Amino acid sequence: MTTAIDTPQDQGFRLSQLIYDTRYRSITIQVIAMLAFMFIAAFLVRNTITNLANLGKEIDFGFLFNPANYDINQRLIEYDSTSTNLRAAMVGLLNTLLVAFMGCILATVVGVVAGVLRLSKNWLISKLMTVYVETFRNIPVVIWIIATMAVLSEALPQPRAFRGETPSASMWLWDSVAVTNRGTYIPAPVWGPGSVFVVLVFLLSLLAIWAFNRYAHRRFEATGQILPKFWINLAILFVPTLLVFFLLGRPIGLDLPALKGFNFQGGTMLRNPMLALWLALSFYTGAFIAEIVRSGILAISKGQSEAAFALGLRPSRTMNLVILPQALRVIIPPLISQFLNLTKNSSLALAVGYQDLRATLGGTTMNNTGRELECMLLMMLIYLVVSLFISSGMNIYNKSVKLKER
Amino acid sequence: MSSQNTPLAYVRKEMLEQQPAPRGQVGVAKWMRENLFSGWFNTALTLVSIYVIYSLLKAVLPWAFGGVWTADSLQECRTILNDLHGNTHYACWAVINERWNQIVYGTFFPSSEYWRTHIAFVLLILAILPVLFDALPRKMLWITAVYPFLMVWLIWGGTIWGPVSVALGFVLAYMASQFAGRSLGSGLTGLIAVAVALIWWFFIGPSVTSGLNKVLPLLHLQEIQSRELGGFVICVIIGVSGIALSLPIGIVLALGRQSDLLIVKTICVGFIEFIRGVPLITLLFTASLLLNYFLPPGTEFDLTLRVIVMVTLFSSAYMAEVIRGGLAALPKGQYEAADALGLDYWKAQRLIIMPQALKISIPGIVNTFIGLFKDTTLVFFIGIFDMLAAAQAIRANSAWNGITWELYIFIGLIFWICCFAMSRYSQWLERKLRTDHR
Numbered sequence: 001m002t003t004a005i006d007t008p009q010d011q012g013f014r015l016s017q018l019i020y021d022t023r024y025r026s027i028t029i030q031v032i033a034m035l036a037f038m039f040i041a042a043f044l045v046r047n048t049i050t051n052l053a054n055l056g057k058e059i060d061f062g063f064l065f066n067p068a069n070y071d072i073n074q075r076l077i078e079y080d081s082t083s084t085n086l087r088a089a090m091v092g093l094l095n096t097l098l099v100a101f102m103g104c105i106l107a108t109v110v111g112v113v114a115g116v117l118r119l120s121k122n123w124l125i126s127k128l129m130t131v132y133v134e135t136f137r138n139i140p141v142v143i144w145i146i147a148t149m150a151v152l153s154e155a156l157p158q159p160r161a162f163r164g165e166t167p168s169a170s171m172w173l174w175d176s177v178a179v180t181n182r183g184t185y186i187p188a189p190v191w192g193p194g195s196v197f198v199v200l201v202f203l204l205s206l207l208a209i210w211a212f213n214r215y216a217h218r219r220f221e222a223t224g225q226i227l228p229k230f231w232i233n234l235a236i237l238f239v240p241t242l243l244v245f246f247l248l249g250r251p252i253g254l255d256l257p258a259l260k261g262f263n264f265q266g267g268t269m270l271r272n273p274m275l276a277l278w279l280a281l282s283f284y285t286g287a288f289i290a291e292i293v294r295s296g297i298l299a300i301s302k303g304q305s306e307a308a309f310a311l312g313l314r315p316s317r318t319m320n321l322v323i324l325p326q327a328l329r330v331i332i333p334p335l336i337s338q339f340l341n342l343t344k345n346s347s348l349a350l351a352v353g354y355q356d357l358r359a360t361l362g363g364t365t366m367n368n369t370g371r372e373l374e375c376m377l378l379m380m381l382i383y384l385v386v387s388l389f390i391s392s393g394m395n396i397y398n399k400s401v402k403l404k405e406r
Numbered sequence: 407m408s409s410q411n412t413p414l415a416y417v418r419k420e421m422l423e424q425q426p427a428p429r430g431q432v433g434v435a436k437w438m439r440e441n442l443f444s445g446w447f448n449t450a451l452t453l454v455s456i457y458v459i460y461s462l463l464k465a466v467l468p469w470a471f472g473g474v475w476t477a478d479s480l481q482e483c484r485t486i487l488n489d490l491h492g493n494t495h496y497a498c499w500a501v502i503n504e505r506w507n508q509i510v511y512g513t514f515f516p517s518s519e520y521w522r523t524h525i526a527f528v529l530l531i532l533a534i535l536p537v538l539f540d541a542l543p544r545k546m547l548w549i550t551a552v553y554p555f556l557m558v559w560l561i562w563g564g565t566i567w568g569p570v571s572v573a574l575g576f577v578l579a580y581m582a583s584q585f586a587g588r589s590l591g592s593g594l595t596g597l598i599a600v601a602v603a604l605i606w607w608f609f610i611g612p613s614v615t616s617g618l619n620k621v622l623p624l625l626h627l628q629e630i631q632s633r634e635l636g637g638f639v640i641c642v643i644i645g646v647s648g649i650a651l652s653l654p655i656g657i658v659l660a661l662g663r664q665s666d667l668l669i670v671k672t673i674c675v676g677f678i679e680f681i682r683g684v685p686l687i688t689l690l691f692t693a694s695l696l697l698n699y700f701l702p703p704g705t706e707f708d709l710t711l712r713v714i715v716m717v718t719l720f721s722s723a724y725m726a727e728v729i730r731g732g733l734a735a736l737p738k739g740q741y742e743a744a745d746a747l748g749l750d751y752w753k754a755q756r757l758i759i760m761p762q763a764l765k766i767s768i769p770g771i772v773n774t775f776i777g778l779f780k781d782t783t784l785v786f787f788i789g790i791f792d793m794l795a796a797a798q799a800i801r802a803n804s805a806w807n808g809i810t811w812e813l814y815i816f817i818g819l820i821f822w823i824c825c826f827a828m829s830r831y832s833q834w835l836e837r838k839l840r841t842d843h844r
Contacts, residue, residue: 030669037673044700051699122448123441124455138825139818140780142794147818150810344685350787358687372695376688384683 048373061378063369064089070364072355074271085365092360093382099278099356100343106282107342108335111289118294129290136287142351144284149276149352156181159263178257178264184275185257188268194251201244208236273354277346285342289335296331297323328401336394340387347383357382473497473812478504479805501800501809502816509796509816512636519563519628523639526560529553530646538831554650561635561643563627567618571611579603632710636791638820640710645779648717652778653771655718656725661755663726664733674726681723686781689716694788713785721778728774732767733759765839772832776825783821793817 018028052058068088071081076094079087118129136144159180178185216227245252257267300323308318349356350363357379366375429435442452472491477483477500484494502509511520533553536546555569583599618624635643662674681689693712701707736759744754764771786794797813800806 026667030667033667033670033673037669047702048699051703054703117451120448120451121441121444122451122455124459125451128455128459134826135822138776138780138822138829140783140821142783142786143814143818143821146794147811147814150814154810340682347685347687348784350687358685362688362691373699376692376696380684380688380692383685383688384680387683 052373057371057373059374060371061374063365063371063374066369068365069368072360074274074355085361085369088365089357089361089378089382092355092357093386095274095354096343096346096349096356096358097386099274099281099349099354100339100346102278103281103285103342103346104339106278107285107289107338110282110286111338112293114286114290115293115297118290119297133287133290136284137291141280141284141345142348144280145277145348145351148280149272152272152276153181158182159259162259162264178259178267180264181272182263183269183271185264185267185269187254187256190253190255192251192253194248197248198241198245198252202241205236205240209233212236271354273349273352276352277349277354281342281345285338285345288338288341292331292334292338293327296327299330300326325401332394332398332401336391336398339394340390343386343390344383469495469497473499475499475503480807480809481805497812498809499812501806501812505796505800505806506816508637508800509793509813510638512634512639512791513796513799514634514636514791515630515639516628516634519630522560522563522627526557527642529556529560530642557643559625559627561630561639562632563629565619565627566625567615571615572607575603575606575611578606632708633791635710637793637796640785640790640792641779641782644710644714644717644782644785647714648721648778648782649775651714651718652722652725652774655722656729656774657760659722659726660729660733663730678723678726681720682727686717686720687784687787689720690784690788692716709788709790713788713790717778717781717785720781721774724774724777725771728767728770729763731770732763732765735766736762768836768839769832772828776828779824779828780821793820 017024064086065084067082068085069081070088072079072088072091074095075091076098077087077091079091114129114132117125118133120126120129156179159178159182162178162180177187212232213229216229216232220226255267257264257269259265304322304326305318308322313321346356347358350358353359361375361382362379366372369375426432430439443449472487473496474483474486474490477486477498480498480501483498483500487494487496487498490496507517507520511517511523515523529549530553532546533550536542536544537550552573555573558572559566559569579599579602582602583595586595586598659674659678662670663678665671665674690713693716694709697707697712698705740758740762741754744758749757783792783794786792786798794817797817800813801809
C-alpha cells in the first residue's frame with residue numbers, strides 16, 4: 001500500500017529556511033534585532049564621544065567631590081555651601097523622598113476617605129466627592145502645584161498680622177501652630193535627659209501590640225472567642241509610654257514657635273514650597289486613589305456581603321473580614337503605580353522652587369559645573385533605583401495579601 | 407341555628423377609598439430621609455457637606471460674578487471694582503478678555519495668521535470624528551488620512567509641496583507593497599515598502615520638492631517657525647501627535663514584551679521599565695540639553711519635534727503596559743483557537759487577539775491619553791511657550807502684575823473640558839462595546 005505522504009528528504013540546510021522555517025525564523029529575527037540594537041547603541045556612543053571630544057570635555061564624576069558653593073534652605077541632614085556636590089545631591093534626594101513619603105501617606109488617607117464616601121448612600125456627599133475626583137483628575141498637577149503655592153503665599157496672613165493688641169490672625173491649636181505666608185511653624189520636640197527611656201518604652205509597646213495580636217488571633221482560632229482588640233491595643237500603645245513619661249518628669253518638651261521681631265522663632269518651619277508640593281501632589285493623587293478604591297470595592301460581588309450577612313456578621317465585621325481583604329487584592333497593584341507616579345511627579349518641585357533631587361543635582365550643580373551628561377545620567381539612575389525599590393517593596397506586600405492559589 | 411345567634415361585630419360592606427401614602431413616605435421627604443438623614447452619621451455627613459458647599463460657594467460665586475470684564479490693566483480693574491463694590495475682593499476677568507489670544511495662540515504667533523489655526527482646529531475635529539464614532543460615513547476617514555499633512559502645511563506654512571512629498575512617500579510604499587506582495591512573502595514585502603519610502607524621503611523627495619517650490623510655488627503660506635508656536639495650539643499639537651503615535655508604538659512594545667523571542671523581549675522590557683522609572687521632566691531635559699550629544703555633530707533638530715518624540719516615547723511605554731494588561735486578561739483559549747485555525751502570528755494578532763485585548767484596555771488607554779494631554783504642561787519647563795508660560799508672561803507684564811487666579815482658572819478650565827470629554831467618551835465606548843451580561 002502506498003502512502004500519500006512522502007517522507008521528507010533531508011536536503012540539508014537551505015538559506016531560505018532562515019525566513020520561512022519557524023524553527024530558524026525566530027533566531028533570524030533575534031539576530032537582526034540584536035544587530036540593530038547594537039548598531040543604534042554604537043551610533044549614539046560614538047556620537048557622544050565625538051561631541052564630547054569636540055567640546056574638550058570628558059566623562060568625569062570627580063565634580064561630585066568638589067565643594068558645591070550653594071545653599072539649600074530645606075534640608076534633613078547637615079549641609080552648608082562648603083559641602084560637596086555629592087552631599088548636595090543627597091540632601092536633594094532626601095527632600096524628594098520626604099515629600100514622596102508624606103505625599104503617599106496623605107494621598108492614601110484622602111483617597112480612601114473620598115473613595116468610600118463616593119460609594120456612600122448619602123447623595124450629597126457622594127456627589128461632592130465626585131466633584132472633587134473629577135476636578136482634580138482632569139487638571140494637570142503642575143497647575144495644582146502652582147495654584148496651591150499661590151494660595152499659601154497670597155491668601156495666608158503675614159507674620160506681622162499676628163502682632164499687636166488685636167491681631168488679625170491667630171495661631172492654631174492652643175497657640176502651637178502658626179500658619180503664615182512665609183511658611184508654617186509647628187512645635188519641635190526637645191529631647192531632654194531620660195527621653196531615651198520614653199522612646200524605648202514606646203518601641204517596646206509596639207512590640208507588645210504585635211505579640212498581643214498574635215496571641216488574640218491564636219486564641220480566636222482555638223476557642224472562637226473574640227477579644228476587644230482595638231481598646232486593648234490603644235491601651236498598650238499609650239498607657240506605659242505616658243506612665244514612663246510622667247514618672248521621669250516629662251523629659252520630652254516642645255519648642256513652641258513664638259513671634260519675635262518680624263518673624264516667628266522656635267519650632268520647626270515647614271516652607272511653603274514643600275507644603276504646596278505636598279498638598280497638591282497628595283490631593284491630585286488622592287483623586288486617582290479614590291477611583292481605585294471605589295472600583296476595588298465595587299469589584300467584590302454583592303453575593304459576598306450577602307453571604308456574610310446571612311452568616312450573621314455585623315456590617316463592620318463584614319467590611320473588615322470579607323470585603324476589604326478581597327478588595328485589597330484589586331486595589332494594591334494600581335495603588336503601587338500611583339505611589340510611583342507621585343514620587344516621579346515630585347520632580348515638578350521645580351514649579352515652586354522646592355530643592356529636591358532635580359533642583360540640586362539636576363539643577364544648580366549641573367549649571368555650576370556644566371556637566372549635563374553626568375548629572376542627567378546620575379539623576380535618571382537614582383530615580384530608576386528609587387522607583388524599583390518602591391515597586392519591589394509594594395510587590396512584596398502585594399504577594400502577602402494575594403489569593404493563595406494551589 | 408347557633409350561627410345565627412352569634413352576633414358579628416363588624417362586616418365591611420364596601421372597600422375603603424385608596425389613601426395617599428403618609429407624607430413621610432413619598433416625594434422629597436422620603437428621599438431626603440433615606441438619602442440624607444438615615445442615621446446620626448449620615449446626618450452629620452450631610453450637615454458637613456452642606457457647610458462645605460455653602461462656604462465654597464460663598465467664597466467663589468460673588469468673587470466670580472462680581473468681576474470686571476473690561477479694563478486695560480489690573481490698576482484700572484481695581485479702580486472700577488472700588489467704585490462698584492467698595493473693595494477689590496472680586497475677580498478681574500478683564501485679563502482674559504484682553505489677553506486670551508496670548509494664551510490660546512502663544513505670544514509670537516502672528517495675529518494675521520490666526521485663521522490658519524482655526525481651520526486646522528475645525529479640520530482636526532472633522533478628522534477625529536470618524537475615528538471616534540463609527541456611525542459616521544467611512545469616507546470621512548480620508549480626511550483623517552490627509553489631515554496630518556494638511557495640519558503641518560497649515561501650521562508651519564510654506565508651500566504645499568513639502569507635506570505632499572512626505573505623503574507621496576507613504577503612497578509609494580503602499581504601491582510597492584501591493585506590487586511586491588503578489589510574488590514575495592509578507593516579511594520581505596514590508597522591508598521593500600520601507601526601503602522605497604526611505605529612498606523617496608531622503609534621496610529623491612527633497613530635490614523634487616525644492617524644484618517644485620521654485621518652479622511652481624503653489625499655495626504658499628507665510629512660514630512660521632516652531633518657536634513662534636505657543637499656547638493652547640502647541641498643547642494640542644503635542645498632545646494629538648503624541649496620542650496618535652503612542653498607540654501603535656505601545657502595541658508593538660506590548661507584543662515585544664509578550665513575545666517568546668528572548669532578545670526582543672529583553673530590549674522591550676528594558677525600554678519600558680527605564681521610561682516608566684524616570685520622571686517625564688528628566689526625559690524632557692534630556693531632549694533639550696543632551697540630545698545634541700547623542701546626534702552626529704552639527705545636527706539641528708527642532709525643539710518641538712524633540713518634545714513630541716519624547717512625549718510619544720514616554721506615553722508609549724505606559725501604553726504598552728496597559729495593552730499588556732489587556733493581552734494577559736484574554737483567556738488562553740483565544741490564543742489556542744487562533745493557532746488551531748492555522749493563522750500565523752500577525753493574522754492571529756490582527757483578527758483575534760488585538761480586537762479583544764484593545765477592547766478590554768480601553769479605559770487604561772484613554773487614561774494614558776488624558777495623562778499625556780495633561781503632561782503637555784511640562785514643556786513649559788524647557789522653554790516652550792505653552793499656556794503656563796503665557797500666564798507667566800502676562801503676570802510679569804506691568805499692566806497685569808499681581809494677577810493669579812483668573813489666568814490659572816482659565817487654563818485649568820480648558821484642560822478640564824478636554825480631559826473630561828475624553829473620559830466621558832471612553833465610558834460611552836466601553837458601554838457600547840460591552841458584549842457580555844446584556
